[in-house]
Amino acid sequence: MGTRSLLGRDELEELFQLSKTADRFQSMLERARIRHGALVDLLPAVFDEMLRQADIIKRRGLIEGADHRFFLALLLKVAKRTRVLDLVARQFPDKEPVEVIIGWVRELSKINIFRSAEPNVLGIKSIDDTYLEVLAGLLRGLSDKEVTALAGDKPAQLKAEELIASIKSSSLFKAIFTQKASTTAH
Numbered sequence: 001m002g003t004r005s006l007l008g009r010d011e012l013e014e015l016f017q018l019s020k021t022a023d024r025f026q027s028m029l030e031r032a033r034i035r036h037g038a039l040v041d042l043l044p045a046v047f048d049e050m051l052r053q054a055d056i057i058k059r060r061g062l063i064e065g066a067d068h069r070f071f072l073a074l075l076l077k078v079a080k081r082t083r084v085l086d087l088v089a090r091q092f093p094d095k096e097p098v099e100v101i102i103g104w105v106r107e108l109s110k111i112n113i114f115r116s117a118e119p120n121v122l123g124i125k126s127i128d129d130t131y132l133e134v135l136a137g138l139l140r141g142l143s144d145k146e147v148t149a150l151a152g153d154k155p156a157q158l159k160a161e162e163l164i165a166s167i168k169s170s171s172l173f174k175a176i177f178t179q180k181a182s183t184t185a186h
Helices: 009-016 018-061 066-077 081-091 097-108 129-139 144-151 160-169
Strands: none
Touching: 018 066, 066 081, 066 097, 081 097, 081 129, 097 129, 129 144, 129 160, 144 160
């Protein structure tokens, strides 16, 4: 029987003081808003980006292969999908960049971290052929509708729409699939 079934959400939050931490953070933001105004609204995105970068740095530290480390460095430092593809094409001029990236994701999805609850070194569960096909479509710049049609009615652990949302919100890929301007290197 898992901890969640023994303790409800409220009890877990109280036990680990999760809600108190969130409340303190919100209180801090409100106090900062009095002095700094709307600038405070930028902080959550900054903190989110810092967490994204820390996650990729941690994962990169677990990988020894030069190509895989190169890939994670691109995801860490380059915030534009087309620029990532250009850099992969430069590094591997005789190969199609999207296929190279899909190969890396496939390889990394098979690497497990000793004593980790995560499914693989990428921290992404449910990486199957449909996931890779959806990722490839997104990397090629296809619209969500085109990617969904591409995935068709193939058997998958998640629906194409769910895969698209999952990929676009993952700490690894969200920077290259975010439409807004970014302050990271391009």
